[in-house]
Amino acid sequence: MxxxxxxxxxxxxxxxxxxxxxxxxxxxxxxxxxxxxxxxxxxxxxxxxxxNVLARAMVKGKSRIIGLVVAYLENFFYPETLEKLSNALQEQGYHVLVFMTKQTAQNVDGVMEEILDYQVDGIVMASVAMSSDIAMRCQQAGVPIVLFNRSQDIDGITSVTSDNYAGGRKIAEFLLAGGHERIAYIAGWEGASTQRDREAGFRMALQEAGRDIFSRAVGEFNSDKARDAARRMFDVAPDQRPDAVFVANDHMAFAVMDVIRHDLGLRVPEDVSLVGYDDVPPAAWRGYDLTTMRQRANTMVEETVDVLMEHIQSPETACPRRVAIDGPLVVRSSARIPTGWPSNKSTR
Structure with a gap:
C-alpha cells in the first residue's frame, strides 16, 4: 500500500x-x-x-522552462555552445528541454507543436528554420522566440548571429592579399542564412577586386558531402584546380583538408590555402592548424539570454532585434600568410 x-x-x-x-x-x-x-x-x-514543479507552474502560469531546438550536434560548435547556453539559462532560474529536429521548416513545425504543449516560457532555436505560420502561433501564445546562429525575414522574431557577411569579406580580403589567383568556395546548406551571408560577403569582396569565385561546390554542412565536393573540385588538372578555398564552416573544412592532403597528396598551404569558419577547438590542433573566422560563442550566448529574458519579463515593451556580432580572423598555418600579416593571432 x-x-x-x-x-x-x-x-x-x-x-x-x-x-x-x-x-x-x-x-x-x-x-x-x-x-x-x-x-x-x-x-x-x-x-x-x-x-510538484509542473503543478506550481500551471497555477502561476509560468513553467520556468525554455525549449531549445537543435538540428544537429556533429559540428563541434554546437555541443560546447549549447552547454554554455543551457548553463546561462539555468543561472536565470530556468530549466531547459532540448528537442532535436531536422533543419527544414516543415520538420521544425512538428516539433514546435510539441514544445508549445509543454507551456514553455520561451524558445531558442539553434541553426534551424521555421515557418511564418508557426512563428505567428508562438506570438499568439505569448511565447517569445530567439533564433541562435540563424536569422529569418519574419516579423517580430529576434535573432542572434555572428556578422557572417563581414566574416566572408574578411576571408576574401585575406586570400586576395595572399596573392591567390583561383579562389574557390565550398558552401553549406543553401537554406541557411549563415551560408547565404558568408557567401554574399565573400563574393562582394572578390567582385570589388575585379574577381569572381573560381569554382563552387556544396557541402551542406556535412562531412561526407564536403569530402565529395573536395574530390570533385581538386581531383582535376593543376591548371583547373583552385589554389585557395574558403569552406563555409570548420566541420566541413576538416574533411576537405583530409581529402586534399591524404587522398590527393596535395600540400596545405603550399598547393592549396584553406580557410574555415567558427574556430572550433580542433581548428587549433596541430594536425589542422586551421585559419578560420571565430564566432564569439560567449558573446552570442550572453546576447541570446539577455534578449530572451527581456521578452519574457517585459513583453509589452520588448522589441524584436537582429544582433550580428563581429569576430576576428584567426590566422594559422593552413593558408598562405600575406607579407606583414601577423601569424597565430586573432586579427581585426
Missing part, C-alpha cells in the same frame, strides 16, 4: 519555518536565506518530499 504523499506543510513543520518559505526554497530565482534553504532541504530529504 502506497504511503500518503508528503506535503509542503509537513516539511515546514519539520524545518520550523513557514509553508511559504518552503515554497520559496523550491522556486527557482526566489529570495531565501542559505540557513532557511538548508533547513528546508534537510527536512524535505528526511521526509522524502519532492515539489
Amino acid at each position: 502506497m504511503a500518503d504523499k508528503v506535503t509542503s506543510l509537513q516539511v515546514a513543520q519539520r524545518a520550523g519555518v513557514s509553508q511559504s518559505a518552503v515554497s520559496r526554497v523550491f522556486t527557482p530565482g526566489a529570495s531565501v536565506s542559505k540557513k532557511t534553504a538548508a533547513k528546508v532541504r534537510d527536512a524535505a530529504k528526511d521526509l522524502g518530499y519532492r515539489p
